[in-house]
Amino acid sequence: MKDDDVEPDLVTYNTLIFALARAGMVAKARTYLDAMAATAPRATSRTLLMGLCKNKKLDKAMDVYKSMIAAGMKLEAPTYATFVRALCRAGRVPDAYEVFDYGIESKSFAEVTLYAELKNSLKWLRR
Structure with a gap:
């Protein structure tokens, strides 16, 4: 998208993060999370957390949850x-x-x- 001078919005990032987390591609989802974190950290972290839950990656979900709590979210x-x-x-x-x-x-x-x-x-x- 960025190659075509189109800036992804919150919905685009959340969709990518959720789909990647659900597919078990947590590292790739995390790269999008990091890219989006400055704009809407709570919404994006929530999307990653829910995707991990759907994919039964609960250890990683606990890590995300604990980082959210540590950040005061x-x-x-x-x-x-x-x-x-x-x-x-x-x-x-x-x-x-x-x-x-x-x-x-x-x-x-x-x-x-x-x-x-x-x-x-x-x-x-x-x-």
């Missing part, structure tokens, strides 16, 4: 819910509670939203 309730659900379904309940607890402490969402997601995700584990 807050996630929205749907992102927390997706992340908690992915962690629970992978049997990583302690990690899910860590994410859940931080969401409560940071007042990033209505508690009821994430309590419901955690409850539903833990029910899924019993199946």
Whole structure:
């Protein structure tokens, strides 16, 4: 795109990052994340996090999550819910509670939203 003097926007970057993360091409997704980070770091990091969850790359997702927290970013309730659900379904309940607890402490969402997601995700584990 840049070769044709077309500057990618947030939607373009997020689409590329999500698709690459979902395909397991995390290093390539990270290059686009770094290129876009100055413009919209929270939205782009959220996209990478969700793509990694969809691809079950939860160790890398935890790394991205921890870097977001270290940078002082807050996630929205749907992102927390997706992340908690992915962690629970992978049997990583302690990690899910860590994410859940931080969401409560940071007042990033209505508690009821994430309590419901955690409850539903833990029910899924019993199946």
